Amino acid sequence: MLKIWGRTNSINVQKVLWCCHELGLDYDRIDAGLHFGVTNTPEYSAINPNRLVPTIEDGEVKLWESNVIVRYLAHKYDAGGLCPADLSTRFDAERWMDWQATVFWPALRPLFIALIRTRAAERDDSAVSTAEAQSLSAVRILDHRLEDQAFLAGRAFTMGDIPVAATVHRWYSLDIDHPELPNVRRWYDLMRGRPAFQRIVMTPLS
Numbered sequence: 001m002l003k004i005w006g007r008t009n010s011i012n013v014q015k016v017l018w019c020c021h022e023l024g025l026d027y028d029r030i031d032a033g034l035h036f037g038v039t040n041t042p043e044y045s046a047i048n049p050n051r052l053v054p055t056i057e058d059g060e061v062k063l064w065e066s067n068v069i070v071r072y073l074a075h076k077y078d079a080g081g082l083c084p085a086d087l088s089t090r091f092d093a094e095r096w097m098d099w100q101a102t103v104f105w106p107a108l109r110p111l112f113i114a115l116i117r118t119r120a121a122e123r124d125d126s127a128v129s130t131a132e133a134q135s136l137s138a139v140r141i142l143d144h145r146l147e148d149q150a151f152l153a154g155r156a157f158t159m160g161d162i163p164v165a166a167t168v169h170r171w172y173s174l175d176i177d178h179p180e181l182p183n184v185r186r187w188y189d190l191m192r193g194r195p196a197f198q199r200i201v202m203t204p205l206s
């Protein structure tokens with residue numbers, strides 16, 4: 001059975017769990033990371049030298065990097081579906097996954113850490129403002145993208161929507177200004193209608 005290491009409140013673990021539920025995959029999840037520990041054991045760091053979550057083991061395949069895991073699962077279990085068959089659609093989805101990891105989450109993460117995991121008295125207000133502005137710029141890029149198409153890679157839900165929607169959920173859940181962005185809102189509402197998203201991602205931030 002597919003094994004997944006990672007605590008359920010981690011955005012990166014949520015991407016993988018959400019993908020598994022979309023695919024109807026059974027898995028065995030082991031709590032790991034932060035207060036659960038595990039990641040600092042020699043056994044774990046032999047599979048994931050970063051000592052971060054998530055990590056998966058699927059038979060002979062051992063993988064870390066959440067977006068790569070989502071790609072792997074989508075390709076292995078739903079080629080032509082979650083992983084689009086058409087090359088330009090597939091790499092459109094891949095592009096948004098990389099954008100989530102390199103642009104959107106790096107912009108939003110400091111805000112998440114400051115507002116959810118840092119006491120108010122210890123917050124750096126100027127860093128919070130910068131992160132808020134940079135996150136909003138990223139969400140505006142999404143809003144533009146979604147102007148004339150239902151999902152990030154076109155007409156269908158794909159693996160490309162998974163990392164970005166998990167991040168947008170955090171953006172909407174934070175106590176910050178959320179200017180009206182109708183295309184992102186419509187797409188986010190589509191995500192919120194998916195049972196797997198409700199079960200895995202729509203949980204209180206912690």
Ligand SMILES: N[C@@H](CCC(=O)N[C@@H](CS)C(=O)NCC(=O)O)C(=O)O
Nearest residue numbers: 010011012033034052053054065066
């Ligand atoms: N680029 C990696 C980042 C992994 C990562 O930063 N994971 C965080 C949780 S979201 C982590 O392991 N934090 C330390 C911990 O939980 O002990 C990925 O996408 O999988």
